Amino acid sequence: MSDRKEDDAIEKTRDLRTAIPSVDIYENDNEILLYADMPGVKKEDLSINIDNGTLSLSGVRRFENKGVSRWEQFSDIEYARSFSVPQSIEVERVEAALKDGVLKLHLPKSEAAKPKMIKINAA
Amino acid sequence: MFTKLSDIDRRFRTMDLFRNKIDRLLSDYDRSYLYNPASTLRSNSLKTNLLESGDRFEVQVEVPGISKDDLNIKIQGNYLEISGKRSVETPEGYKKHRNERGSSTFSRSFTLPNDIDAEKVEAALKDGILYLTLPKLETAKPKQITIS
Numbered sequence: 001m002s003d004r005k006e007d008d009a010i011e012k013t014r015d016l017r018t019a020i021p022s023v024d025i026y027e028n029d030n031e032i033l034l035y036a037d038m039p040g041v042k043k044e045d046l047s048i049n050i051d052n053g054t055l056s057l058s059g060v061r062r063f064e065n066k067g068v069s070r071w072e073q074f075s076d077i078e079y080a081r082s083f084s085v086p087q088s089i090e091v092e093r094v095e096a097a098l099k100d101g102v103l104k105l106h107l108p109k110s111e112a113a114k115p116k117m118i119k120i121n122a123a
Numbered sequence: 124m125f126t127k128l129s130d131i132d133r134r135f136r137t138m139d140l141f142r143n144k145i146d147r148l149l150s151d152y153d154r155s156y157l158y159n160p161a162s163t164l165r166s167n168s169l170k171t172n173l174l175e176s177g178d179r180f181e182v183q184v185e186v187p188g189i190s191k192d193d194l195n196i197k198i199q200g201n202y203l204e205i206s207g208k209r210s211v212e213t214p215e216g217y218k219k220h221r222n223e224r225g226s227s228t229f230s231r232s233f234t235l236p237n238d239i240d241a242e243k244v245e246a247a248l249k250d251g252i253l254y255l256t257l258p259k260l261e262t263a264k265p266k267q268i269t270i271s
Contacts, residue, residue, distance in 0.1 A: 026217035039251030067176030101187035101251015
């Protein structure tokens with residue numbers, strides 16, 4: 001019984017709708033570069049996880065609106081998306097920046113994964 | 124007679140089933156329209172919210188990745204126009220894998236329920252959302268009439 005009471009006391013957050021952010025993905029010899037549109041998401045509400053070859057992005061946006069809504073075409077939302085990334089990403093060196101509602105993520109490749117120029121010796 | 128009634132009943136139940144399916148289909152469709160931002164700037168239509176409180180309106184616009192130099196806001200009377208452009212270019216030396224964000228130009232205009240005091244409008248750009256505070260014009264505000 002006491003367990004149930006504790007359950008009731010937990011404040012439940014409102015279920016957020018989930019949306020898929022639009023992304024651009026680029027690659028060069030050194031890194032994979034990812035941009036994701038997440039308008040309205042603050043830095044502290046963004047989480048980036050890389051685990052076992054999966055990159056997961058999640059950003060939550062909440063508005064504090066005052067006044068009567070005349071129309072509403074966007075609202076509180078969770079942007080979430082997962083990608084498969086090569087195991088050769090150097091997780092320690094991943095860099096992320098959030099600007100104007102766009103996440104920019106640098107995923108550096110490890111030395112071993114970079115393409116190597118093979119010199120052909122004249123026989 | 125009874126068999127016929129149950130027949131009708133059954134038919135209606137089938138209809139209900141069908142309608143539920145349609146409802147679900149439509150609600151999903153609605154959701155993707157409202158909450159799938161993948162099409163935000165692609166479709167050249169900005170997503171906006173309009174809030175009204177006492178003496179002002181607040182307009183919120185989703186504009187990810189757009190700097191303030193690329194946004195134009197025009198106000199005249201109760202007419203508001205927001206336009207701008209976003210350019211997305213492949214960075215130098217990179218190979219493109221996926222391009223969903225896309226460059227676009229967009230423009231949207233509104234007729235607001237009241238005239239706006241264009242002099243006192245405030246605009247702020249934060250985390251890819253444009254916030255416009257639009258005070259109503261003095262003459263548009265409700266007035267107390269005293270009966271003599």
